[in-house]
Amino acid sequence: MASSLFLLLPxxxxxxxxxxxxxxxxxxxxxxxxxxxxxxxxLLDNDTPEASSSERADANQKEGESRQPATGHSA
Incomplete structure (x- = not known):
């Protein structure tokens, strides 16, 4: 028993x-x-691919056109 302790302790x-x-x-x-x-x-993984710069420019242009007010006069 004592001989195994001399081996196992170190x-x-x-x-x-x-x-x-x-x-x-x-x-x-x-x-x-x-x-x-x-x-x-x-959890924060971006599953949708980002739009290319040309697709973003097209989307911004369409948004700008739809937001412009009509230039007609109201009576």
Whole structure:
């Protein structure tokens, strides 16, 4: 029993130190800075493709034409 402790205790201490070093590195490397972005990116995904600049210009021109007031005189 005592001989197994002489083997298992140093192995477990080395294992704990290695885990601590990796955890320390992860904290200071910024691994936990933005934990929300991954989940939010799924919800905020843009499923519709953006219109090209010519399509936007056509839409803006049509909007402008429909908003112009009539030039006729009212009596």
């Amino acid at each position: 192995i477990s201490l080395v294992f704990v130190i290695v885990i601590g070093v990796f955890f320390w590195w992860a904290i200071f490397a910024g691994q936990f800075d933005d934990s929300q972005a991954g989940g939010d990116s799924i």
